[in-house]
Structures are given as C-alpha cells and as structure tokens.
Amino acid sequence: PNGRWENVRDRHELYCAGHLMEAAVAHYRATGKKHFLDSLCKFADHIDSRFGRDEGKVRGYPGHEEIELALVKLYHATGNGRYRDLASFFIRERGEVPYFFQEEARGRGEANGDFFGTIERMKHWQAHAPIIDQQEAVGHAVRAGYFYAGAVDIAREQGDIVLLDACKRLWTNIATSKLYITGGTGARYEGEAFGDTYELPSESAYAETCAAIAFILFSHRLLQVDLDAKYADEMERALYNGMISGVSLDGRNFFYVNPLSYTTVPGEKKRHQRNTNRRQEWFGCACCPNNLSRLIASIGSFAYSIDDAQDTIAVHLFIESKVNLELGATGTEVIITQETAYPWNGDVAITMSVEKNARFSMLLRIPGWCNHHEININDEKVDAAIVNGYARLERAWRDGDLISFHMDMPVARIHANPRVAELHGRVAITRGPIVYCIEGADNGKDLQQLLLPASSALQVDTEPSRLGGMPCITARGYRSRIKPSAINALYTDIEGELVPEIIRFIPYHAWGNRKPGDMLVWIRECMVCFPP
Structure with missing residues (x-):
C-alpha cells in the first residue's frame, strides 16, 4: 500500500507489529505450532531490512514503543540474533541528533516539520535525548513504560551496565515522584503524559490502564536483573489497584483512565472525554481491554523466578497457584503449591514437592507494607535472613515440606x-x-x-x-x-x-x-x- 513506513511517528505500524509478534510467540509457547511464529518472523525480517544503521536503511524508530519488547521475545523463541540487534537499534537510536521525526516530517513536506525538532516536543516520544542521558520520565506514559522495559531487556542481553543504570534511574524517578498510590502513571490528559515532579492531581488524573501495565512490565524486568523487593512491591501495587481497576468485576466493561477522585458535575463539561464513572463495553482505541486480557493471562510468569547460578527460587507474588520448576544448575525438579486468600489476608501456605532431597534456597518477598511477619517450616519457627526485602530459606528440602508464612495486615x-x-x-x-x-x-x-x-x-x-x-x-x-x-x-x-x-x-x-x-x-x- 502507498505510504507504508512513511510516518512511523504517528501511524502505529511498528507498535501493532510488536503486539502481533508477542501474540505469535505466546501461541508458539502454548501450542508448539510454528505457522503463526514463522509468519511474524518474515514480518520481522522485512522490518529489519528497512530500519537500521546500514547503508540504505532508515535510521528511524517507532512513534509508539512496544516492538522493542516483542523483538527480544522473538529472539528467545527463535535464537535469531538479528531480532535482538534490531531491538537494540530502536532503543539506542532514539534521541540521537538529527531527530528522526523532524527529518521524517520534512520528507513528507510537512510545513511544521521544524516543530518536531524541538526538545520539548520530542519529550512526548522520549526522543529528546539518548536514553542513557535521560534524567526523568517524560512524555506519553504508556510509550515510556514500554520503552524503559525494552531497554532493560537489551541491557540484560548485552550486559550493558550504563544502560541498566539509566533504566534504574528512570524507574526511581517514577516511583519517588510521579507514581500514584494506586500504581498508575501519567498525570496529564494532554499527551497522556507524565506531569512535573510531584504533579499528581486526583480528579484530572489520566493514569491510563495501559500505563499501569507498562509500569508493571518495567518493574518486573528490573526485578529479573536486580532482586530487590522494591520492584516487586510497586509491581504488586499496580496489579491490585491501578491495573485491575480497569476492568469491571464481571469482566465485561473497562476503564481507559483511572482517576483517584470523581465528582459529579452537571453537564460533565470540565472533564476530558475518557474520565467517567462508568466503565465502557469497548473503545474506538481498544488497547486497554486487550492489554488487560494479555496481562491477566500471563500473571503466573510474574509470581516466581529462578536463579540457576545461585540455586534459588524466588516467590514475588502470593497467588493461589501450582508451578513446576527446574533448577538448571542441578536439574532438580520442584513443584510448588501455593495456597492463600491473599490479598484479603496475610496467610500463605507453600508445599514443596521434590523427587529426592535437594539443597537450594527459597526466597520469600517481605512486602514493604508488612511490619511484622512469621515464617514456619513444618510447624517450626525459623528466623530467616532478609536481603533486599527477601527472606532466604536455605536447606535440604524434602518432599512435602510445608512453609507457613504469615504477614500482619493491619x-x-x-x-x-x-x-x-x-x-x-x-x-x-x-x-x-x-x-x-x-x-x-x-x-x-x-x-x-x-x-x-x-x-x-x-x-x-x-x-x-x-x-x-x-x-x-x-x-x-x-x-x-x-x-x-x-x-x-x-x-x-x-x-x-x-x-x-x-x-x-x-x-x-x-x-x-x-x-x-x-x-x-x-x-x-x-x-x-x-x-x-
């Protein structure tokens, strides 16, 4: 079709491609069938042939980030390093001068092309400076969350400490000055954007459901490279508040934005159109319902993690679940059964199933809100060392061992x-x-x-x-x-x-x-x- 790849700033070609790639990877992992995956690999190959630093390619990047995360997943599913490298290019090229969106606008003959070369305007797309030089979270909150999450993926894959430090700096900026108590992000309707430091209005809060999801993805990725409970705490805050508020209790209706105050005003003239006290069946721009479905379906992947090098299994979320895990270093197969009514009470029972006795460590997150907890193993109280918010339980585990974990919940x-x-x-x-x-x-x-x-x-x-x-x-x-x-x-x-x-x-x-x-x-x- 005419116009393909001519306006990646405004058209969501790369964004939609990213979501489709993620769907293909999920389908492959669930079914083992490759026809969907193979089709999206061809699509990724086409994109790789168009964008990059090689001669004849466009040194551009998406207006709405997301494909960066998808390309890393595609790399893990296929082993094709070109997909990882393309994600790295999109992450690292953003913010370089001359600004791509300015050059692209001029190429289309837009009269206001120079307008898109201003630093303030480029902040909307997090393209005002290379990410390693960015000091605060700015611009469109959903795009930012996806961008930062993708950057953590690349930092992890390439062992880039400078890039990882930039991601941690941006996360800290959000968590300490731009995050709603509900885990929502994005204070402003204009640009669906972050506000200034400590700008967190309640009534006019935008706090898009997708922005909470993007922050969850960002926090979860940092948790994988730096086992610190602060990342899991904020991930959990968004999960149980600013994200799940986006769907009704019967699962049929949805909020696009999630304000922290709603006051009925005659005529509803003071609000932006998406601020409402009634969830909608659907939206013209229906990103939030689909994003909610995707995250809820994948919630199990956020609950646990394994560190083969340290022979540890970490429990990040307390969710009624049963999971089969294998410690790669020893080949130990472990089945963990978690029984709990959390978050309504603070009691968690974890039953360990192992084929033979095996020594490894279980790490239980002690939430930041919890001021008193107690851990028992087989009805015997244990005093576990707590490091970065995780209680470490190291022992030779036997089949049927029971961890009883109680958190006071005043x-x-x-x-x-x-x-x-x-x-x-x-x-x-x-x-x-x-x-x-x-x-x-x-x-x-x-x-x-x-x-x-x-x-x-x-x-x-x-x-x-x-x-x-x-x-x-x-x-x-x-x-x-x-x-x-x-x-x-x-x-x-x-x-x-x-x-x-x-x-x-x-x-x-x-x-x-x-x-x-x-x-x-x-x-x-x-x-x-x-x-x-």
Whole structure:
C-alpha cells in the first residue's frame, strides 16, 4: 500500500507489529505450532531490512514503543540474533541528533516539520535525548513504560551496565515522584503524559490502564536483573489497584483512565472525554481491554523466578497457584503449591514437592507494607535472613515440606509527600497491598465534605452481599455542612457544622461496579474534630 513506513511517528505500524509478534510467540509457547511464529518472523525480517544503521536503511524508530519488547521475545523463541540487534537499534537510536521525526516530517513536506525538532516536543516520544542521558520520565506514559522495559531487556542481553543504570534511574524517578498510590502513571490528559515532579492531581488524573501495565512490565524486568523487593512491591501495587481497576468485576466493561477522585458535575463539561464513572463495553482505541486480557493471562510468569547460578527460587507474588520448576544448575525438579486468600489476608501456605532431597534456597518477598511477619517450616519457627526485602530459606528440602508464612495486615493511614500540593491535609487508607476509596453508593454525594479524624478507629467489615464479600473498612467521621442561612453564599463568615457520620471504604479497584456516583481516594483528615 502507498505510504507504508512513511510516518512511523504517528501511524502505529511498528507498535501493532510488536503486539502481533508477542501474540505469535505466546501461541508458539502454548501450542508448539510454528505457522503463526514463522509468519511474524518474515514480518520481522522485512522490518529489519528497512530500519537500521546500514547503508540504505532508515535510521528511524517507532512513534509508539512496544516492538522493542516483542523483538527480544522473538529472539528467545527463535535464537535469531538479528531480532535482538534490531531491538537494540530502536532503543539506542532514539534521541540521537538529527531527530528522526523532524527529518521524517520534512520528507513528507510537512510545513511544521521544524516543530518536531524541538526538545520539548520530542519529550512526548522520549526522543529528546539518548536514553542513557535521560534524567526523568517524560512524555506519553504508556510509550515510556514500554520503552524503559525494552531497554532493560537489551541491557540484560548485552550486559550493558550504563544502560541498566539509566533504566534504574528512570524507574526511581517514577516511583519517588510521579507514581500514584494506586500504581498508575501519567498525570496529564494532554499527551497522556507524565506531569512535573510531584504533579499528581486526583480528579484530572489520566493514569491510563495501559500505563499501569507498562509500569508493571518495567518493574518486573528490573526485578529479573536486580532482586530487590522494591520492584516487586510497586509491581504488586499496580496489579491490585491501578491495573485491575480497569476492568469491571464481571469482566465485561473497562476503564481507559483511572482517576483517584470523581465528582459529579452537571453537564460533565470540565472533564476530558475518557474520565467517567462508568466503565465502557469497548473503545474506538481498544488497547486497554486487550492489554488487560494479555496481562491477566500471563500473571503466573510474574509470581516466581529462578536463579540457576545461585540455586534459588524466588516467590514475588502470593497467588493461589501450582508451578513446576527446574533448577538448571542441578536439574532438580520442584513443584510448588501455593495456597492463600491473599490479598484479603496475610496467610500463605507453600508445599514443596521434590523427587529426592535437594539443597537450594527459597526466597520469600517481605512486602514493604508488612511490619511484622512469621515464617514456619513444618510447624517450626525459623528466623530467616532478609536481603533486599527477601527472606532466604536455605536447606535440604524434602518432599512435602510445608512453609507457613504469615504477614500482619493491619489497616494503615498513608500520607503523601508534602510537596504533592493537592494532598495537604488528606489521608489514604490501605490494607496490605490494597488501596481503598470512598464511593457515593455507600457515602452519598459530596464526598469532599467528609472528614476522617486522625484518632478514629478503622474497622475491617466483611459483608457477603457487598462486592462479593470483599473486606471493606468503616470508621466514625464527620460531614461538614453549611448552615441553611449561608447555603447560597459563595463566601461567608458564618461557621459551618460537623455532623457525625459512619464512613465506609471499599477497595479502589472495585469502585464503579454499582450505581454510578462519586469516588474519592484521598479523604480530608482532621487532627481534632469537635462534635456539635
């Protein structure tokens, strides 16, 4: 067709090719059949013939990153190093001067071609500088997450410490100043982009479902090269909150964006079109539903990892599961059966099955939210050394050995860094990895009027008829009301009143599954409240 590869900045040819390659690899791994894989190898060969540094090739890269991850997977499935090298080219060429998107626009005769050569504009595509020189996460949050994840893949494959350090620097920038408490990323509707440092608005948050997924992929890849629980903690935060909130409890409807506050406004004129309190059946740009399906189907691959060199098996996520693993160094076959009701309680039972006694280490993640835990093996308490957030259990394992792992899971009050201006005087409620919110279905309208005293007890409340029996939280609080004499005044010197009220919190990911209404994560907190 005419126009092929002439506008890789705006058209998603390479992005779609990447997803199709990932599908082909998944199909091959699931079925052993190669017809789909072989077709996509031909497609990858074609792309490799068009892009690169060799004479006659285009020194370009995709406008929407994703193919970088897919090419590495294709390399692992086929052993063809050209696919890995092409991914490396796309990662390393981005940000080089002259800017490819500027040259491409000029070639198409676009009058504003020079506009796409400005550094600020190029930040949208993370193409303003080579990745090793980038200091903060900028631009489109989904593209960025895929780009950084692909860069970790290449750093790992090529042993590039400089590239890996750049990825860690960018991850830290997100996790310490640009990440929502739900694990969402992307503060701005404009450009679906990261905001400035500590720019984390609640009502206008974009926090696209795909951006949470991209951050999960980024965190998981760093976890594979640097076994540090901080990566698994943030991966889990996004999984149980800002990612899974993107799908309704019955799996039929979807959120594109995931704000942390929703206030009903007549006419809905103040919001961008995707900010809604009703999940949609589908979207014209339907990336999020498919991405959710893909991630949920592959969740098992995030739960465990093996380090053959160290003879270790690491447990990253606590999920009811059964997995067959083989330690490559010794050829030891291990079957791990995990039984748990996590994240609703902190008890995990892990049964070890081995054909013969074998010495290796089991590493259990101690979540960052957990202040007290206990580990027993065959009903005997063990004091395990904790390194980088993982408890190390090294022993000669026998068939039937049982690890009982308990994590205290109290309700916690979380406060934001004071540099997040919008969240001054507000508190979020969590329990384990779950972030909670208040919703109109339980608390009526005008949620901004509610106040939670700092001294108020937070009680776990399980009601089978509410949200399938999910643990909810209740507390005594107040609603601030305007006195009738001042009801029509925009400003007044007449003091309001505080009315006692029971406040009910539900898991954030479950909001919007009942009657449409308001929602709020960060509730106003009062240090001292005096009842009327």
